[in-house]
Amino acid sequence: xxxxxxxxxxxxxxxxxxxxxxxxxxxxxxxxxxxxxxxxxxxxxxxxxxxxxxxxxxxxxxxxxxxxxxxxxxxxxxxxxxxxxxxxxxxxxxxxxxxxxxxxxxxxxxxxxxxxxxxxxxxxxxxxxxxxxxxxxxxxxxxxxxxxxxxxxxxxxxxxxxxxxxxxxxxx
Amino acid sequence: xxxxxxxxxxxxxxxxxxxxxxxxxxxxxxxxxxxxxxxxxxxxxxxxxxxxxxxxxxxxxxxxxxxxxxxxxxxxxxxxxxxxxxxxxxxxxxxxxxxxxxxxxxxxxxxxxxxxxxxxxxxxxxxxxxxxxxxxxxxxxxxxxxxxxxxxxxxxxxxxxxxxxxxxxxxxxxxxxxxxxxxxxxxxxxxxxxxxxxxxxxxxxxxxxxxxxxxxxxxxxxxxxxxxxxxxxxxxxxxxxxxxxxxxxxxxxxxxxxxxxxxxxxxxxxxxxxxxxxxxxxxxxxxxxxxxxxxxxxxxxxxxxxxxxxxxxxxxxxxxxxxxxxxxxxxxxxxxxxxxxxxxxxxxxxxxxxxxxxxxxxxxxxxxxxxxxxxxxxxxxxxxxxxxxxxxxxxxxxx
Numbered sequence: 294x295x296x297x298x299x300x301x302x303x304x305x306x307x308x309x310x311x312x313x314x315x316x317x318x319x320x321x322x323x324x325x326x327x328x329x330x331x332x333x334x335x336x337x338x339x340x341x342x343x344x345x346x347x348x349x350x351x352x353x354x355x356x357x358x359x360x361x362x363x364x365x366x367x368x369x370x371x372x373x374x375x376x377x378x379x380x381x382x383x384x385x386x387x388x389x390x391x392x393x394x395x396x397x398x399x400x401x402x403x404x405x406x407x408x409x410x411x412x413x414x415x416x417x418x419x420x421x422x423x424x425x426x427x428x429x430x431x432x433x434x435x436x437x438x439x440x441x442x443x444x445x446x447x448x449x450x451x452x453x454x455x456x457x458x459x460x461x462x463x464x465x
Numbered sequence: 466x467x468x469x470x471x472x473x474x475x476x477x478x479x480x481x482x483x484x485x486x487x488x489x490x491x492x493x494x495x496x497x498x499x500x501x502x503x504x505x506x507x508x509x510x511x512x513x514x515x516x517x518x519x520x521x522x523x524x525x526x527x528x529x530x531x532x533x534x535x536x537x538x539x540x541x542x543x544x545x546x547x548x549x550x551x552x553x554x555x556x557x558x559x560x561x562x563x564x565x566x567x568x569x570x571x572x573x574x575x576x577x578x579x580x581x582x583x584x585x586x587x588x589x590x591x592x593x594x595x596x597x598x599x600x601x602x603x604x605x606x607x608x609x610x611x612x613x614x615x616x617x618x619x620x621x622x623x624x625x626x627x628x629x630x631x632x633x634x635x636x637x638x639x640x641x642x643x644x645x646x647x648x649x650x651x652x653x654x655x656x657x658x659x660x661x662x663x664x665x666x667x668x669x670x671x672x673x674x675x676x677x678x679x680x681x682x683x684x685x686x687x688x689x690x691x692x693x694x695x696x697x698x699x700x701x702x703x704x705x706x707x708x709x710x711x712x713x714x715x716x717x718x719x720x721x722x723x724x725x726x727x728x729x730x731x732x733x734x735x736x737x738x739x740x741x742x743x744x745x746x747x748x749x750x751x752x753x754x755x756x757x758x759x760x761x762x763x764x765x766x767x768x769x770x771x772x773x774x775x776x777x778x779x780x781x782x783x784x785x786x787x788x789x790x791x792x793x794x795x796x797x798x799x800x801x802x803x804x805x806x807x808x809x810x811x812x813x814x815x816x817x818x819x820x821x822x823x824x825x826x827x828x829x830x831x832x833x834x835x836x837x838x839x840x841x842x843x844x845x846x847x848x849x850x851x852x853x854x855x856x857x858x859x860x861x862x863x864x
Contacts, residue, residue, distance in 0.1 A: 321795050322558055352688060353800060354826035358813045372798050372809065372826075379706045383798065408688025411834050434515035434863055443523055446821070450527045
């Protein structure tokens with residue numbers, strides 16, 4: 294892992310190429326994280342992937358967390374891995390809830406990391422985050438006609454009616 | 466007059482879409498495949514998943530930290546110890562809890578036994594798909610011995626809830642070590658017998674060699690890890706690269722393949738079973754006496770015997786069982802090498818006694834993306850073979 298000063302160095306270098314891209318850094322529990330501007334997420338990811346000396350070429354995991362009641366509310370996490378130096382870094386893009394029926398949007402990174410395909414679909418499925426430019430952004434684990442974004446913190450546990458024979462007409 | 470069908474026309478370019486599954490023994494779980502066939506050749510393929518989605522990650526948000534453990538075990542139901550380790554390890558890193566050496570070794574022993582168990586289930590069912598029916602009985606015979614060991618130490622054959630935040634729930638019983646050692650000594654012999662059955666079996670060789678090849682670069686792009694990646698010649702194993710549990714102190718090798726076909730995938734897993742048996746043996750040798758769980762009463766239940774004598778212990782016990790422990794806000798991603806690849810657990814704490822987000826990066830889920838590359842332009846029968854060699858556990862895929 295890059296240590297805390299190492300993380301600041303990375304931030305400084307990204308700032309030079311993409312001013313304003315990194316909003317903050319955090320170094321918590323020995324895990325470095327860059328909090329970046331969602332508009333520039335692809336610029337930061339491709340910088341980390343392709344810059345000589347960085348080469349975080351492996352996307353371990355892409356997941357979303359709902360930080361309700363904090364604002365901006367959704368955090369899209371990219372766990373990047375440099376397999377040569379065995380270092381991980383987390384890139385975090387915080388997305389605000391646009392209210393109403395509108396969904397938060399961020400650019401898809403499937404061009405940079407084809408592995409993100411399923412994981413972005415999962416994030417869309419459970420949090421309703423739209424990844425612009427994703428080749429096939431449909432629900433992956435839930436049925437296609439499902440309504441709602443169940444992993445959001447304001448979606449109640451047990452909010453799902455159980456269908457039995459006697460009540461299947463009500464729920465279909 | 467009805468239109469005459471031209472029987473001489475070339476129909477080889479005609480595509481037919483076929484649905485396979487979700488309930489089919491060859492799909493290794495509730496996986497549905499929509500396959501475009503040109504004759505017998507697969508031209509396009511789309512896996513449809515989600516049939517056993519049970520919302521485990523959502524349910525975890527409603528449970529205190531220690532109650533989440535049995536939930537996450539049920540995701541990938543063949544490698545339950547790995548889910549427990551990923552989750553407990555993540556929570557331990559969140560609260561900054563160091564686990565005692567004996568607990569590290571005990572966890573390593575059970576993880577590696579579980580790895581052998583998982584590979585045995587894989588080998589038995591995959592060989593069954595290829596017509597080698599007797600393999601299933603041989604593999605499940607040894608698997609039963611591992612389940613006996615689990616039952617002896619934990620009381621349960623599957624879903625043991627053995628790992629706890631801070632260590633393991635109880636020490637191994639008397640006689641466990643001897644039984645475990647006898648298993649570890651037998652295992653390489655058994656693996657030799659499997660190889661004798663399969664390695665010179667003409668049908669098995671013809672159906673696996675040169676089938677389902679995907680290049681190492683493409684696998685890395687697709688995020689594939691574990692035996693699939695190692696079979697393509699990439700020596701990447703988190704047990705070697707990251708420092709967790711007792712692995713840095715143990716001597717073991719990482720088997721890798723050369724071609725990356727289904728035969729290499731089989732060879733790598735079989736070799737891994739022998740290595741895992743050796744790891745268990747070494748860990749038993751190095752198992753020192755000492756506490757099996759950390760001594761931090763804020764996170765770990767006090768010993769039962771103290772409850773009748775110490776008011777302090779009784780209060781801790783009551784707090785831990787009713788509310789559970791609280792974790793300061795923060796987030797951790799902790800990844801381990803499961804039998805299928807990188808199993809990552811992300812836990813977000815918001816300061817309460819329940820995690821506000823638990824996410825599993827399940828290797829089966831990510832590896833499944835490589836299936837299209839493995840099966841494209843091969844025969845349907847080879848596709849079934851490739852699916853077996855991919856070793857997806859649908860409970861882990863769907864969570």
